[in-house]
Amino acid sequence: MSTKGIKLWDENAVPRHQIQWCPGCGDFAVLAGLKQALTELEIMPHELMMCGGIGCSGQIRNYLNGNAFHGTHGGALAYALGVKMTNPELKVITLAGDGDTLAIGVENFVHVCRRDPDMVLLIMNNGVYGLTKGQSSPTGGLGQTFETFSEEKPPMVDPLLLALASEATFVAQSFSGDVKHGTKVLVEAFQHKGFSLVNDFSPCVTYNKFNTYEWFREHVAYVPDDHDVTSVEAAQALVRDFARRGKVPLGVIYKNPRRHEPHNRLPIWTEQLENVDRNVVLASYR
Amino acid sequence: MSVRVNHLKLLVGGVQLRDGVTTVTEVLGKILTRAGLSAIAQEKGYASTIYGAHQFDPMMITEEPAISFGDAAYDILVALEYDSNPDAPEQPNRDTILRHGGGVKPGGMLLYDSSTGVVPTDELEARGVQIFPIPARKIAQGEMKREVVKNTIMLGALLRILRFDDDLAYFGKLMEERFARRGRDLVDLNLTAAQRGRAAVDEICAAKGYKSGVRLEARPAKKAVYISGNECLGFGGIVGGVRFYAGYPITPASSILEFMERYLPKYGGRALQGQNERESIRAAIGASIAGARTMIASSGPGISLKIEEIGVIGVTEQPVIIVDSQRAGPSTGMPTRPEQGDLNLLLGAGHGDIPRIILAPATTEECFTVMLDACEFHDKYQCPIFFMTDLNLSEGKKTVLESVFDQKPKLDRSTLLKEEDIHGKEYRRYEITDSGISPRTLPGTPGAISKTTGTEHDESGFVTIHPVKRTQMMEKRMRKVETYLREDWKKPFQVGDTRGNPVIVGWGNTRPVLEEAREMLVQRGVKAALVHFSYIYPFEKAYVSKLFEDASAVIVVEQNYSGQFADLLQRELLISTRRIVKYNGVPMHPTEVADAVLEAMKREGTIVRIGSTQPIKVEVLRNEHEGD
Ligand code: SF4
Numbered sequence: 001m002s003t004k005g006i007k008l009w010d011e012n013a014v015p016r017h018q019i020q021w022c023p024g025c026g027d028f029a030v031l032a033g034l035k036q037a038l039t040e041l042e043i044m045p046h047e048l049m050m051c052g053g054i055g056c057s058g059q060i061r062n063y064l065n066g067n068a069f070h071g072t073h074g075g076a077l078a079y080a081l082g083v084k085m086t087n088p089e090l091k092v093i094t095l096a097g098d099g100d101t102l103a104i105g106v107e108n109f110v111h112v113c114r115r116d117p118d119m120v121l122l123i124m125n126n127g128v129y130g131l132t133k134g135q136s137s138p139t140g141g142l143g144q145t146f147e148t149f150s151e152e153k154p155p156m157v158d159p160l161l162l163a164l165a166s167e168a169t170f171v172a173q174s175f176s177g178d179v180k181h182g183t184k185v186l187v188e189a190f191q192h193k194g195f196s197l198v199n200d201f202s203p204c205v206t207y208n209k210f211n212t213y214e215w216f217r218e219h220v221a222y223v224p225d226d227h228d229v230t231s232v233e234a235a236q237a238l239v240r241d242f243a244r245r246g247k248v249p250l251g252v253i254y255k256n257p258r259r260h261e262p263h264n265r266l267p268i269w270t271e272q273l274e275n276v277d278r279n280v281v282l283a284s285y286r
Numbered sequence: 287m288s289v290r291v292n293h294l295k296l297l298v299g300g301v302q303l304r305d306g307v308t309t310v311t312e313v314l315g316k317i318l319t320r321a322g323l324s325a326i327a328q329e330k331g332y333a334s335t336i337y338g339a340h341q342f343d344p345m346m347i348t349e350e351p352a353i354s355f356g357d358a359a360y361d362i363l364v365a366l367e368y369d370s371n372p373d374a375p376e377q378p379n380r381d382t383i384l385r386h387g388g389g390v391k392p393g394g395m396l397l398y399d400s401s402t403g404v405v406p407t408d409e410l411e412a413r414g415v416q417i418f419p420i421p422a423r424k425i426a427q428g429e430m431k432r433e434v435v436k437n438t439i440m441l442g443a444l445l446r447i448l449r450f451d452d453d454l455a456y457f458g459k460l461m462e463e464r465f466a467r468r469g470r471d472l473v474d475l476n477l478t479a480a481q482r483g484r485a486a487v488d489e490i491c492a493a494k495g496y497k498s499g500v501r502l503e504a505r506p507a508k509k510a511v512y513i514s515g516n517e518c519l520g521f522g523g524i525v526g527g528v529r530f531y532a533g534y535p536i537t538p539a540s541s542i543l544e545f546m547e548r549y550l551p552k553y554g555g556r557a558l559q560g561q562n563e564r565e566s567i568r569a570a571i572g573a574s575i576a577g578a579r580t581m582i583a584s585s586g587p588g589i590s591l592k593i594e595e596i597g598v599i600g601v602t603e604q605p606v607i608i609v610d611s612q613r614a615g616p617s618t619g620m621p622t623r624p625e626q627g628d629l630n631l632l633l634g635a636g637h638g639d640i641p642r643i644i645l646a647p648a649t650t651e652e653c654f655t656v657m658l659d660a661c662e663f664h665d666k667y668q669c670p671i672f673f674m675t676d677l678n679l680s681e682g683k684k685t686v687l688e689s690v691f692d693q694k695p696k697l698d699r700s701t702l703l704k705e706e707d708i709h710g711k712e713y714r715r716y717e718i719t720d721s722g723i724s725p726r727t728l729p730g731t732p733g734a735i736s737k738t739t740g741t742e743h744d745e746s747g748f749v750t751i752h753p754v755k756r757t758q759m760m761e762k763r764m765r766k767v768e769t770y771l772r773e774d775w776k777k778p779f780q781v782g783d784t785r786g787n788p789v790i791v792g793w794g795n796t797r798p799v800l801e802e803a804r805e806m807l808v809q810r811g812v813k814a815a816l817v818h819f820s821y822i823y824p825f826e827k828a829y830v831s832k833l834f835e836d837a838s839a840v841i842v843v844e845q846n847y848s849g850q851f852a853d854l855l856q857r858e859l860l861i862s863t864r865r866i867v868k869y870n871g872v873p874m875h876p877t878e879v880a881d882a883v884l885e886a887m888k889r890e891g892t893i894v895r896i897g898s899t900q901p902i903k904v905e906v907l908r909n910e911h912e913g914d
Contacts, residue, residue, distance in 0.1 A: 062749070
């Protein structure tokens with residue numbers, strides 16, 4: 001991999017925009033892996049559209065080259081959907097946290113899984129709301145056992161199972177403590193023709209004192225080579241089996257592309273829009 | 287007896303989803319349009335329960351286009367229900383008659399389904415109303431063995447009463463277009479049914495010696511269509527370059543989604559049914575980022591759910607046209623009743639200040655023509671473009687001359703920069719400009735990177751809280767308002783001299799009714815003027831101030847409780863207004879408006895509430911007006 005390629009991803013970003021993550025934040029590794037994956041895939045920055053969520057992780061869009069949009073909390077996937085539907089030639093990735101994706105944005109998560117646009121969602125999952133100083137998110141409580149629950153403190157959501165239940169066609173998990181593996185997963189996600197979920201565990205060193213790098217190192221385990229990625233039942237069984245054993249699976253868990261109706265880039269330019277045949281409409285109303 | 291030709295109003299009523307009220311008016315509107323006449327059916331009455339409620343559809347029919355749909359007074363009443371209305375079981379086959387019989391003009395006609403019995407109509411007969419009891423359902427089930435043709439029997443009877451389409455040429459042609467593919471039998475069945483209806487009326491006329499006081503005559507066909515406001519605005523969007531549409535089902539905006547799903551793909555575009563109101567507007571913002579002209583539509587409740595994104599549109603400067611097809615609020619309100627109650631919502635939608643343009647077409651035709659402007663503003667001003675209609679204008683249909691649709695769109699996309707435009711220059715997405723407009727590149731353009739965000743940002747799109755940069759960026763965005771007023775705002779429609787006269791002021795879809803009310807006043811010797819806004823906000827204060835300067839009274843007429851547009855005028859122009867408001871869910875009618883204007887002219891500060899149970903209120907604004 002050429003260093004020149006990687007450098008391309010630093011233009012139009014840092015140092016114009018200082019990185020404002022806590023030292024040691026898992027998002028640094030995600031950034032490195034993302035730049036590496038884009039370089040390997042030979043994607044050019046102008047072809048890339050990043051939709052950032054609200055939160056620490058969403059800031060990543062400004063820390064590397066490429067077009068970026070940042071709107072409301074929970075909205076990133078739906079913006080990305082509109083971008084991709086309009087211009088299928090773009091490489092589209094949504095970069096958001098677990099709160100953004102699975103709390104306020106869960107409506108988009110579920111339905112974008114169903115719609116299956118050819119784009120990537122990278123969740124930087126740390127179980128907390130970092131930017132607002134550490135409140136628990138829907139993925140909070142990973143690996144912990146609780147005697148009791150309450151309306152205020154419900155059990156966690158597993159994004160993998162939710163994605164599988166929502167008819168996602170590519171479901172994978174990575175850990176920012178293993179950038180090499182994370183990069184590989186991300187490359188595969190971009191290559192998948194359809195919607196690809198990558199749930200990356202990127203520890204919040206400031207607010208999540210339980211799911212630390214050390215904790216993850218002890219608990220992650222790679223998806224075995226003989227796992228059938230095309231079977232949704234096998235995928236669900238794998239996630240549940242790992243959980244029973246107190247393990248967190250890393251790798252591609254499900255991959256089964258669907259057939260899609262082809263769509264061209266929508267007409268954009270004046271010459272494509274003028275001289276429309278009005279008769280197509282008027283004939284029905286005469 | 288003299289016969290009035292080509293000028294009448296009728297009402298068709300019945301049980302929703304069972305009696306096919308709108309199939310009757312739809313067929314009628316279409317064949318009258320083909321016969322060179324003009325129809326307006328924009329006072330639709332229906333309910334949001336699906337089956338069983340009372341439904342009605344009044345229609346004004348004229349030779350030259352009528353100014354408005356006129357008053358709630360009918361030459362012909364058609365009651366389609368054959369037995370009890372589930373909504374009013376105590377009124378077997380007479381629900382429509384009881385509800386609307388009072389509106390039948392002396393000498394008018396009543397046509398009803400007498401299958402389950404004859405309705406006592408002494409009171410109507412005493413007013414000279416001719417009564418046509420037709421056992422349509424009985425005939426359909428018995429002789430014709432097909433219950434579905436009961437409406438066709440009634441339609442045939444109606445055509446006979448109108449003394450129109452004697453040989454059923456117009457009707458037959460339409461049936462052929464609709465059913466020929468499904469078999470000749472179906473066409474013939476409908477023709478026989480229509481003839482059977484005609485014969486039934488013939489018999490009654492012969493027996494009772496009835497002669498109709500109105501009739502319709504075909505005229506040389508004009509190039510015209512029978513079309514709704516929602517269809518016109520959707521079509522305007524397509525002609526104006528919209529290629530991405532998103533909408534979540536909601537009355538009365540759903541028909542825009544249906545229209546776009548049907549036609550956008552034919553023009554290379556896509557229409558997305560959102561999974562919720564937020565997904566619709568967010569996907570539209572995404573489509574706008576990728577370069578499409580985009581439109582969404584909803585009604586008040588849905589617009590409320592979208593509000594956070596309206597701020598995003600304003601600050602990221604990624605434009606979307608937002609159609610608000612208003613219905614009576616607040617909350618779920620009355621989903622099938624019209625109102626102009628969303629103005630305050632759209633004026634204030636979103637926290638903080640953003641530039642916004644609010645348009646409110648006055649007519650079905652303007653749904654198309656003003657939409658062409660909305661499409662240009664989309665690109666030029668890169669801000670939320672609101673487009674307000676209401677239930678009547680959206681769903682109601684009208685004969686519209688096809689020449690309206692010949693208007694050429696500008697399709698000016700010069701604010702989209704291409705590779706060659708930025709070559710060798712430093713491109714900044716949010717460049718500070720005098721006009722406030724910053725041209726943009728689309729993702730995918732080599733050599734250009736756009737970083738865009740709803741967080742405050744600098745010219746390059748990077749987040750900032752720097753006081754000077756913030757001030758510059760806020761002022762840049764808001765300068766678009768001045769540019770719009772200077773270059774694109776259109777003056778209000780005006781009739782009559784405002785100097786020394788009472789000025790009726792309105793906005794949006796009430797214009798035809800207000801025009802007719804003004805004419806009535808002129809005939810009564812009151813020299814009222816009308817000033818009516820379609821480009822409602824922002825507006826050129828100096829110009830509008832001048833219009834009202836020497837008026838004897840400024841009387842703002844609108845369909846909401848508080849007088850939202852009157853409040854806006856007072857706030858912007860520091861003038862006092864008199865108000866006429868209506869909020870009972872029934873469209874405004876010309877005579878009641880004319881009467882209310884006379885009432886409002888009496889005193890400064892008058893608020894006339896049409897249809898209200900409260901007495902007329904006079905707000906004493908200042909002491910010096912006492913004794914006015
Ligand atoms: S608060 Fe947590 S998530 Fe946010 S930057 Fe710091 S370590 Fe990362």
